[in-house]
Amino acid sequence: MTEEQAALDHPVRAALVALLRSRGTVTSTEAARELGGSSGLYSFHLRQLARYGLVEEVAAEGRARPWRLRGVPETEALQSSLHRGLEDESYQHWLSVRDRAPQRWRRDQAFSEVVYLTPQELTELGNAVRALVAGYSGRDQSGRGPVAAVARFFPLID
Template sequence: MTEEDLTEETTGRAARPLPDHPVRVALLDLLAELGTVTSSQAATRLGYSSGLCSFHLRQLARHGLIEEASHSGGRVRPWRLRWDDPRQSVRVTARTLDAVLHLTPGEADELARRIAELTAPYERRRHHPAGAVPVSAVTRLRPLPPGGTPA
């Protein structure tokens, strides 16, 4: 799927594409976990180059999903998730799920299928109920390194 193919939904402000690129999804996930992150910090945590992380952070900012966090100047540019209503960040992060599961390949496939079934009705609807806000739903099912702790 290319950026041009992404579905855009208007929320009364600029249209925001859904991130469907693995680096962008990983960056959004990292920002949700840490609050703020620079491209160098993201590169260290995610295993990508700083330049690649910087590019994708700028793309996420261009689409209104993140913004520069306050900083003291210089070359360091920390980024944070952008919330139109600052109260939303507290309400949404309170619903974060982070778990280490021990699954067989078949169980992982079944879990992925069931998650897709749960989110499909929300992705397909054209009209949003009053008070609905865009929320990034990120699910990654990936094997962990030996020892069972995420990188």
């Protein structure tokens, strides 16, 4: 594993890189609002990513400190691993703060089901869920909060 990949082998940093890929630039405050957590947490991890030359500060007016990507290696296996780590860490964080969340946000939607599929149907199911979730992206945020949408479909091998 290269030094750059090791720097990305942290779920918070992986989330920051994904957010930067989608938005172009982001401040630690914006990252906290989008991903949950504190701006201090994201500020620390942005500085760590900068230390490895993966992100850089963008000139800005006032106190804002926006960051952008410089050149992050991306392989499907690396991204998949990083996303799973972020999902696991985010869910554990949710469980630890759920009782302190505003009443309207104290529940989640989780289910588990074993279904019998062909490899092609497995791919189709994944694509259908992605398409469904994509319909909720890019909408007005007023009255809404960030929600992690996680689906894992995998064969149960004997």
